[in-house]
Amino acid sequence: MSTASPSSSDPSHWPPPFLLYLGNAADDLAAKTARGLVQFRPEWCVGQFRGPDCRTSVHIPDMGFAEARAAGANTMIVGVANAGGRMGPDSIADIVAALDAGMNVASGLHERLVSHPAIVEAAQRNGRHLFDARTPPPTPVGNGIKRAGRRLLTVGTDCSTGKMYTTLAIETEMRARGLAADFRATGQTGIFVAGRGIPIDAVVADFISGGIEWLSPDRHDGGWDLIEGQGSLFHPSYAGVSLGLLHGAQPDALVLCHEPGRPHMRGLRHYPLPDLAATLEANLEAARLTSPGVVAVGLALNTSKLDADGAARACREAEDLLGLPAQDPMRDGVARIVDRLLDAVPC
Amino acid sequence: MSTASPSSSDPSHWPPPFLLYLGNAADDLAAKTARGLVQFRPEWCVGQFRGPDCRTSVHIPDMGFAEARAAGANTMIVGVANAGGRMGPDSIADIVAALDAGMNVASGLHERLVSHPAIVEAAQRNGRHLFDARTPPPTPVGNGIKRAGRRLLTVGTDCSTGKMYTTLAIETEMRARGLAADFRATGQTGIFVAGRGIPIDAVVADFISGGIEWLSPDRHDGGWDLIEGQGSLFHPSYAGVSLGLLHGAQPDALVLCHEPGRPHMRGLRHYPLPDLAATLEANLEAARLTSPGVVAVGLALNTSKLDADGAARACREAEDLLGLPAQDPMRDGVARIVDRLLDAVPC
Numbered sequence: 043m044s045t046a047s048p049s050s051s052d053p054s055h056w057p058p059p060f061l062l063y064l065g066n067a068a069d070d071l072a073a074k075t076a077r078g079l080v081q082f083r084p085e086w087c088v089g090q091f092r093g094p095d096c097r098t099s100v101h102i103p104d105m106g107f108a109e110a111r112a113a114g115a116n117t118m119i120v121g122v123a124n125a126g127g128r129m130g131p132d133s134i135a136d137i138v139a140a141l142d143a144g145m146n147v148a149s150g151l152h153e154r155l156v157s158h159p160a161i162v163e164a165a166q167r168n169g170r171h172l173f174d175a176r177t178p179p180p181t182p183v184g185n186g187i188k189r190a191g192r193r194l195l196t197v198g199t200d201c202s203t204g205k206m207y208t209t210l211a212i213e214t215e216m217r218a219r220g221l222a223a224d225f226r227a228t229g230q231t232g233i234f235v236a237g238r239g240i241p242i243d244a245v246v247a248d249f250i251s252g253g254i255e256w257l258s259p260d261r262h263d264g265g266w267d268l269i270e271g272q273g274s275l276f277h278p279s280y281a282g283v284s285l286g287l288l289h290g291a292q293p294d295a296l297v298l299c300h301e302p303g304r305p306h307m308r309g310l311r312h313y314p315l316p317d318l319a320a321t322l323e324a325n326l327e328a329a330r331l332t333s334p335g336v337v338a339v340g341l342a343l344n345t346s347k348l349d350a351d352g353a354a355r356a357c358r359e360a361e362d363l364l365g366l367p368a369q370d371p372m373r374d375g376v377a378r379i380v381d382r383l384l385d386a387v388p389c
Numbered sequence: 390m391s392t393a394s395p396s397s398s399d400p401s402h403w404p405p406p407f408l409l410y411l412g413n414a415a416d417d418l419a420a421k422t423a424r425g426l427v428q429f430r431p432e433w434c435v436g437q438f439r440g441p442d443c444r445t446s447v448h449i450p451d452m453g454f455a456e457a458r459a460a461g462a463n464t465m466i467v468g469v470a471n472a473g474g475r476m477g478p479d480s481i482a483d484i485v486a487a488l489d490a491g492m493n494v495a496s497g498l499h500e501r502l503v504s505h506p507a508i509v510e511a512a513q514r515n516g517r518h519l520f521d522a523r524t525p526p527p528t529p530v531g532n533g534i535k536r537a538g539r540r541l542l543t544v545g546t547d548c549s550t551g552k553m554y555t556t557l558a559i560e561t562e563m564r565a566r567g568l569a570a571d572f573r574a575t576g577q578t579g580i581f582v583a584g585r586g587i588p589i590d591a592v593v594a595d596f597i598s599g600g601i602e603w604l605s606p607d608r609h610d611g612g613w614d615l616i617e618g619q620g621s622l623f624h625p626s627y628a629g630v631s632l633g634l635l636h637g638a639q640p641d642a643l644v645l646c647h648e649p650g651r652p653h654m655r656g657l658r659h660y661p662l663p664d665l666a667a668t669l670e671a672n673l674e675a676a677r678l679t680s681p682g683v684v685a686v687g688l689a690l691n692t693s694k695l696d697a698d699g700a701a702r703a704c705r706e707a708e709d710l711l712g713l714p715a716q717d718p719m720r721d722g723v724a725r726i727v728d729r730l731l732d733a734v735p736c
Contacts, residue, residue, distance in 0.1 A: 152593065186625030186657055246499065247597050248590040250629040278533030278636045278679050282597040285622075286629025310533055327671075332625050 048165035048172045049156045051179075053237045055171035056148040058086035061110035061118045061140070062102070065133050066095040071202050071308070073098045075121025075150050078231035082210055088113045091140075093132060107136075107143035119234060120149040129153050138164040148173040150230025152244060175230040176244040184251030184290050186332050191261025192387060193333075195293035196271040196342070197325045199315050201280065201308040203299040204371065205271040206232050208342040211371040212297070213268050215380045222265025226257050228287065232270045242272055243283050250286025251332075258291065269293070275324050276316040277307055285328060292333040294387045297379060298322050298366075301344040302356040318360060337386050340379030341368035395512035395519045396503045398526075400584045402518035403495040405433035408457035408465045408487070409449070412480050413442040418549050418655070420445045422468025422497050425578035429557055435460045438487075440479060454483075454490035466581060467496040476500050485511040495520040497577025499591060522577045523591040531598030531637050533679050538608025539734060540680075542640035543618040543689070544672045546662050548627065548655040550646040551718065552618040553579050555689040558718040559644070560615050562727045569612025573604050575634065579617045589619055590630050597633025605638065616640070622671050623663040624654055632675060639680040641734045644726060645669050645713075648691040649703040665707060684733050687726030688715035 050056075062076040070077075080087050080100045089105035105113065118140040120133070129137075129151060137147050137155065141164040149155050155172040156162055165172050194212065196205040209225055209232075216223035225232070227239025245253045258267040269291045273280035300318060307313040316324075322338055329336040341360045345353035353370055360368040367378035397403075409423040417424075427434050427447045436452035452460065465487040467480070476484075476498060484494050484502065488511040496502050502519040503509055512519050541559065543552040556572055556579075563570035572579070574586025592600045605614040616638045620627035647665060654660040663671075669685055676683040688707045692700035700717055707715040714725035 152595065184626040186660060243593070243595040245594050246590070247592050247594050247630045247633070248499065248627060250594050251626055275632075275675075276678060279531040279598055280595060280633075281636055281675075281678070282629040282631075282633025283594045284629075285632045286594070286627075289625045289628055313533060324674075328622075328628075331623060331628070 048162060048170065049174065050171045051173055051177070056117045056146045056173045058083070058117065059088045059115050060086050061105060061107070061115040061145060062087055062090045062100060063118050063120045063122065063136065063140070064090055064092045064096050064098060064100070065122045065136065066093040067098045067122045070098045072122055073100060074202060075119065075231040075234065076100045078206060079119065079234055081207070082235045088115045091118070091136070093136070107140045107145065111143045111145055115145055117146040117148055120147060120151065121230060121234070129158070134158055134160060137161050141165050141168050141170050144168060144170070146171045146173070148175060148234065150175045150234065152176055175233045176241040178241055178245045178253065179256070181240070181245070181249055181253045181256040183249060184255050186251070186289065189255070189258070189260045189292060191265070191267060192294050193258060193267045193269060193291055194295045194297065194383065195269045195288065195291040196297050196299050197284070197288065198271060198274050198299040199276065199318065199321045200274050200301070200304060201277060203301045204342055204344040205299045208297060208299050208371045208376065209268050209270045210235070211376045212380060215376050216266065219380070222263050223268055224265065226267050226269045228254070228257070228270045228272055242287055243280065247282065250283060251290030254287055254290025271299070274321070275328065276321060278310065278313060288325065288329050289332050293329055293336050294333065295337055295339045295383050296322070296325055296329065297340045297342055298325070298338065299342045299344070300360070303347060318363060322364060338364070338366055339383040339386050340366050340376070342376065342379065343368055343370050345370045345373065395509060395517065396521065397518045398520060398524070403464045403493045403520045405430070405464065406435045406462050407433050408452060408454070408462040408492060409434055409437045409447060410465050410467045410469065410483065410487070411437055411439045411443050411445060411447070412469045412483065413440040414445045414469045417445045419469055420447060421549060422466065422578040422581065423447045425553060426466065426581055428554070429582045435462045438465070438483070440483070454487045454492065458490045458492055462492055464493040464495055467494060467498065468577060468581070476505070481505055481507060484508050488512050488515050488517050491515060491517070493518045493520070495522060495581065497522045497581065499523055522580045523588040525588050525592045525600060526603070528587070528592070528596055528600045528603040530596060531602050533598070533636065536602070536605070536607045536639060538612070538614060539641050540605060540614045540616055540638055541642045541644065541730065542616045542635065542638040543644045543646050544631070544635065544668070545618060545621050545646040546623065546665065546668045547621050547648070547651060548624060550648050551689055551691040552646045555644060555646050555718045555723065556615050556617045557582070558723045559727060562723050563613065566727070569610050570615055571612065573614050573616045575601070575604065575617045575619055589634055590627070594629065597630060598637030601634055601637025618646070621668070622675065623668060625657065625660060635672065635676050636679045640676055640683050641680065642684055642686045642730050643669070643672055643676065644687045644689055645672070645685065646689045646691070647707070650694060665710060669711060685713055686730040686733050687713050687723070689723065689726065690715055690717050692717045692720060
């Protein structure tokens with residue numbers, strides 16, 4: 043038994059392949075970390091573990107812990123995001139079982155793996171590592187000084203509207219055109235996909251913009267930093283994070299992400315969604331504080347609940363309303379948004 | 390020697406009287422915690438300790454640690470606020486010396502007293518307590534649900550414009566009129582003055598609005614919660630805190646605090662101050678998300694750098710510009726602002 047701390051942020055200590063832990067996820071949105079990994083790193087995902095009350099799936103083989111280890115899984119990723127990010131006793135027992143089966147465990151929850159002695163002991167007993175992706179690195183307070191390089195930020199009408207997906211899709215499209223462009227992760231899923239980043243909703247409040255300045259420093263190669271947005275200026279729970287992120291990003295360009303037809307703000311039945319034009323204008327106005335020349339270059343619509351006709355209509359309507367290219371990155375890619383970006387902010 | 394943790398948030402463990410530690414404070418604003426205590430709790434403040442490079446004073450007797458203890462000081466308050474709130478080696482040595490002299494130590498810095506083994510050991514050795522006022526209590530995520538009771542929030546064009554002072558002055562004025570009104574502290578100085586509160590700039594970013602909902606819950610006695618604002622929507626370092634605070638506060642009324650003539654945003658020479666009308670409108674617009682009926686009821690000007698004529702002129706100009714009563718709380722009190730409050734939002 044080792045007595046060294048089992049906690050590590052070194053990516054070599056939580057290597058793929060991964061078992062994706064869904065636990066008793068209540069709905070599809072709760073499993074978005076697992077879904078993001080399956081989407082962007084399918085080659086790393088050997089299976090999913092679902093509890094008896096799990097109401098979602100990421101459509102890879104169901105596996106127990108020993109079975110996953112035997113199939114090659116080196117690390118279990120715990121990404122089920124409840125409001126407040128709490129682990130229940132069932133989750134703790136499952137994590138201990140995964141460590142006992144020989145896997146490392148990486149978690150994207152606010153609540154830290156290392157805060158549970160049973161988990162720390164199990165990691166030490168098995169010589170495995172723990173990674174709390176939401177434990178932020180130390181960063182300075184923001185200073186708002188203009189940085190070299192170009193930056194795009196995704197913003198949204200709400201949480202969970204596709205900001206990470208859109209940002210990664212823009213990276214793929216720009217790289218396919220031979221441009222230097224790098225996804226900058228601000229959430230746990232993005233950090234698992236990119237191997238680095240800052241969990242911006244977990245930093246101490248005074249350091250939100252400073253954390254983003256740290257994530258996306260001066261850049262001199264003529265390329266783009268593509269910064270993953272979080273939350274919404276119109277979400278009563280999380281708008282502070284979104285504003286600090288917007289100021290720290292100093293974006294040259296914004297892409298607004300939205301899910302047409304969503305009935306209310308995520309988690310808040312008493313709050314309707316803001317309208318697209320108001321959301322875009324509020325984001326541009328706030329962004330001008332640190333980036334006076336900021337422009338909007340597109341709308342990314344998550345039309346996963348619509349049929350093909352409905353999706354096309356939603357994009358057309360948004361496009362007519364705001365005069366910007368509107369695409370569903372999953373159905374249509376983001377080529378027209380990138381076209382507009384390169385027109386509006388030439389390299 | 391006790392091995393129990395010396396850390397405690399129980400106010401009975403850091404009782405007055407206080408020695409106020411100014412250390413090597415670089416300017417008057419850096420000493421605002423000490424100044425706030427001298428202003429609002431003069432009977433608790435027996436002396437100040439200043440280091441060799443200290444460039445400010447709160448105009449109470451200078452004392453060494455043993456001398457302060459002999460004069461009755463039970464607790465040393467460490468409130469020097471550098472950007473990022475770091476303690477240097479000099480400060481650590483001074484804190485150890487204060488503990489060795491027999492005082493408890495309470496700190497309002499981000500960096501925790503308990504993170505320094507030398508400080509913890511000195512507290513244990515002397516049977517004294519440590520209180521880190523910026524260690525927030527656990528609070529839920531905000532939900533934006535309308536709460537019972539009435540709330541006033543102070544907002545500002547910048548940091549350090551007099552929001553705490555103004556809020557406390559409004560409490561004093563309302564109580565003098567026989568109204569139920571309670572100051573709700575959101576910063577270290579306010580917490581030292583009020584004995585409770587939440588250090589909102591130190592909470593994890595996802596919990597900013599939730600922290601304020603916790604601080605100011607349903608209230609059914611017809612009285613007012615007077616919530617201390619922080620920062621500014623226009624400060625590139627801290628605006629996220631200000632927006633989450635605004636949403637969590639659900640204010641019925643806003644008072645805008647401003648220092649006329651300030652040359653640039655606090656700590657950021659490259660950022661000019663926003664204008665009063667734009668600041669007020671941005672705050673009202675953002676506040677409407679959780680409190681649609683919010684109104685502005687006054688302007689509190691910090692005219693400490695102006696003479697009497699200049700102060701009167703600044704108030705008159707602001708009043709003409711915005712059609713709201715403008716007063717310097719320190720020179721003039723806040724009676725006209727409270728008159729407007731009671732007209733605009735009747736009890």
